[in-house]
Amino acid sequence: MSTTRDYERGPHARHQDLYPGEADPYPADYESGLNPDSGVYPDDAQEFWGDDRKPAANYQPHRSSKTADEWMEENIKFGGRGVKRKTAALILLGAWGFLPLFFMLPSLLTFNTNTIGGSVDDTLGTGAEMNLFLCLLVTPAVVLTGQRWFVPLRRWYGIMFACCGIGDALGAAFFDDFAGNPFAKLVEHTFTLIGFTMVLLAIPLFITSNNWAQRKMGRYWKRLQRLTYVIWGLLFFHLATLEGFGFERGNNGSGFAGDGDAIFHQRLYEYCACSVFLLTLRLPPVKRWIAARQQEGRSRLVFMAVAPIFALFVFGMIFIINELIFKGTHSFVENPSVE
Amino acid sequence: MNESYAERGYAERGYARGGQKSTRAGGVILGAIAFLCTFLVLWGLYYATGTGERHKVALAAAGCEPNLLSVNVGCTTVWMLERQWTQLTTSDVQQLNADVADYTVSQRRSLAKAKSALAAEVTTAKAFDTSLAQFPFPPAVAPSAKRLILAIQARIKLTAEQAGSSSLPQLRSFNARIDASGAEIQADMALVRKALFTRPTVNEEP
Numbered sequence: 289m290s291t292t293r294d295y296e297r298g299p300h301a302r303h304q305d306l307y308p309g310e311a312d313p314y315p316a317d318y319e320s321g322l323n324p325d326s327g328v329y330p331d332d333a334q335e336f337w338g339d340d341r342k343p344a345a346n347y348q349p350h351r352s353s354k355t356a357d358e359w360m361e362e363n364i365k366f367g368g369r370g371v372k373r374k375t376a377a378l379i380l381l382g383a384w385g386f387l388p389l390f391f392m393l394p395s396l397l398t399f400n401t402n403t404i405g406g407s408v409d410d411t412l413g414t415g416a417e418m419n420l421f422l423c424l425l426v427t428p429a430v431v432l433t434g435q436r437w438f439v440p441l442r443r444w445y446g447i448m449f450a451c452c453g454i455g456d457a458l459g460a461a462f463f464d465d466f467a468g469n470p471f472a473k474l475v476e477h478t479f480t481l482i483g484f485t486m487v488l489l490a491i492p493l494f495i496t497s498n499n500w501a502q503r504k505m506g507r508y509w510k511r512l513q514r515l516t517y518v519i520w521g522l523l524f525f526h527l528a529t530l531e532g533f534g535f536e537r538g539n540n541g542s543g544f545a546g547d548g549d550a551i552f553h554q555r556l557y558e559y560c561a562c563s564v565f566l567l568t569l570r571l572p573p574v575k576r577w578i579a580a581r582q583q584e585g586r587s588r589l590v591f592m593a594v595a596p597i598f599a600l601f602v603f604g605m606i607f608i609i610n611e612l613i614f615k616g617t618h619s620f621v622e623n624p625s626v627e
Numbered sequence: 628m629n630e631s632y633a634e635r636g637y638a639e640r641g642y643a644r645g646g647q648k649s650t651r652a653g654g655v656i657l658g659a660i661a662f663l664c665t666f667l668v669l670w671g672l673y674y675a676t677g678t679g680e681r682h683k684v685a686l687a688a689a690g691c692e693p694n695l696l697s698v699n700v701g702c703t704t705v706w707m708l709e710r711q712w713t714q715l716t717t718s719d720v721q722q723l724n725a726d727v728a729d730y731t732v733s734q735r736r737s738l739a740k741a742k743s744a745l746a747a748e749v750t751t752a753k754a755f756d757t758s759l760a761q762f763p764f765p766p767a768v769a770p771s772a773k774r775l776i777l778a779i780q781a782r783i784k785l786t787a788e789q790a791g792s793s794s795l796p797q798l799r800s801f802n803a804r805i806d807a808s809g810a811e812i813q814a815d816m817a818l819v820r821k822a823l824f825t826r827p828t829v830n831e832e833p
Contacts, residue, residue, distance in 0.1 A: 402714065402718065406714070549674075549675070549678055549681065551674065552671075552675075561667075564660065564664060568656070568657065568660050571653070571656060572653075573650070573652040573653035573656055574653040574656055574657050575653070576650045576653050577650040577651075577652075577653025577654045577656075577657060578653070578657075579650075580650040581650075593654075593657050593658065593661050594657070594661070595661075596661045596662075596664040596665040596668055597657075597660055597661055597664045599664065599668045600664040600667055600668050603667075603668060603671055
């Protein structure tokens with residue numbers, strides 16, 4: 289059943305672009321009438337399936353072939369038990385999000401302040417950036433593939449982003465070399481002030497990243513989640529004030545040039561390389577163009593057009609992950625990197 | 628393609644606002660960005676082919692110590708050595724100073740407390756010695772570092788002997804020799820520090 293507002297905006301207006309960590313209250317399959325209880329929908333959408341909108345239980349739409357989402361719902365044998373393909377895939381993909389915290393775990397458990405102070409900003413800061421980009425990657429991936437089985441990862445990466453960001457701020461506040469009390473350390477430089485603002489914005493998103501909060505807040509939940517885009521924008525200024533717009537020449541500038549590739553290690557450039565893809569596929573005219581080509585059955589054209597933009601995303605992401613793994617392994621063995 | 632974006636209504640919305648024309652802007656935007664990205668990716672790949680040559684220049688420019696390898700950057704810079712050295716020595720030297728202060732307080736009052744302070748000093752000095760042995764000293768600094776390590780080991784041996792004393796006067800009889808070894812260690816540490824913080828000469832660079 290559509291609401292009055294839905295009619296005003298057209299029958300498809302309900303399918304707004306979603307936000308990180310957000311469940312789609314109107315799953316794509318709703319209009320096809322597929323029974324939501326069959327488990328086709330993202331887990332985080334189940335709670336939103338009100339009785340008034342529920343299609344008939346025996347209604348089955350015509351499907352020419354099995355969808356990827358349905359295929360992911362099927363069980364595979366694992367250790368004598370049946371495990372959904374989707375569950376296995378989500379665990380494997382989601383594990384990446386936990387990697388930054390995993391790297392810091394030994395120093396946190398042993399309270400090794402030397403390691404925490406020396407590398408928490410590199411490990412958890414870079415980890416937070418990676419998780420934010422992975423979180424923001426889910427919507428473009430849905431746009432391009434039409435598949436939804438990986439949508440729960442958006443919430444997971446969002447939560448991991450918040451955990452890494454908060455951990456980074458705590459580490460900087462209590463164990464960094466800057467002068468002053470913990471609060472002063474977070475606000476005395478422009479880049480730390482911006483980072484601190486990002487963490488403050490991430491806290492309400494983190495607290496409300498559950499179905500209960502989603503139900504209680506209703507439409508305001510979505511508005512709140514839009515803060516993610518503010519955080520994304522602030523990250524640009526955080527990195528711009530931290531790294532500057534240039535790159536290292538000799539001993540000056542940012543992007544450590546020990547391997548001769550200062551440009552690739554410049555974090556602001558990495559950010560820009562990744563953000564072009566994430567931003568482009570959120571532009572309404574681009575989304576309309578993609579949808580039109582998909583409807584014409586010219587998905588290959590869409591992939592060809594998007595491929596170079598995605599290649600640039602991968603190019604930037606490679607160096608973010610490179611830094612995370614390099615600094616992270618040093619943190620894990622509690623021998624923080626000084627590079 | 629299953630459950631495509633188009634099926635969810637974006638295409639209909641686009642067409643409803645003026646048919647094919649309404650999606651043209653998106654195509655132009657996407658095409659322009661894709662063209663720019665193609666250029667950037669190709670340039671990045673081309674730039675990456677010159678990494679080896681730039682690496683050599685970067686090694687010299689960053690004041691790299693020769694023959695020291697780091698996984699990521701392929702060298703250890705003077706700056707990195709300075710930071711590593713400072714991290715290594717600061718905490719251990721502070722702890723050693725605290726142990727010595729404990730001993731100084733208790734050497735005339737309590738044999739048990741003095742011996743306990745000496746045992747703690749031995750433990751800290753052994754840990755410091757182990758850390759020094761693992762430190763990536765450049766070849767130019769290695770002889771000074773070796774002298775420092777030997778001096779610390781001699782001090783550990785002497786302190787252990789002192790901790791085995793059976794009376795306070797016997798304990799204090801080691802003080803002069805301990806002070807002399809302390810002065811030797813400090814001199815060696817100053818030499819190592821100076822050598823580490825000095826940029827390599829041209830013929831030492833790779």
